[in-house]
Amino acid sequence: xxxxxxxxxxxxxxINELHDIGRGIKIDFSGIGQDLAGNCVDKVTYKYDDVxxxxxxxxxxxxxxxxxx
Numbered sequence: 816x817x818x819x820x821x822x823x824x825x826x827x828x829x830i831n832e833l834h835d836i837g838r839g840i841k842i843d844f845s846g847i848g849q850d851l852a853g854n855c856v857d858k859v860t861y862k863y864d865d866v867x868x869x870x871x872x873x874x875x876x877x878x879x880x881x882x883x884x
Contacts, residue, residue, distance in 0.1 A: 819873065826867050833860040 833856060841853035 819870075819875065823867070823870055826863065826870060830860060830863045830867060833863065 837853045837856035837860060840856060841849050843849075844852065
């Protein structure tokens with residue numbers, strides 16, 4: 816369980832950092848393709864968000880019962 820929670824925590828940290836990077840690019844790089852670059856970071860971030868949703872749906876009880884079979 817600690818490992819799963821650790822994965823969730825680390826992934827949340829990565830997602831937050833990607834959001835910050837995307838926002839920073841859109842604000843700080845005005846006039847040099849900031850929207851395109853920021854949107855590319857956003858696309859990656861959305862993929863990590865999807866992984867996070869799937870990870871949050873992992874049931875430890877179901878996983879434990881499957882492992883004991």
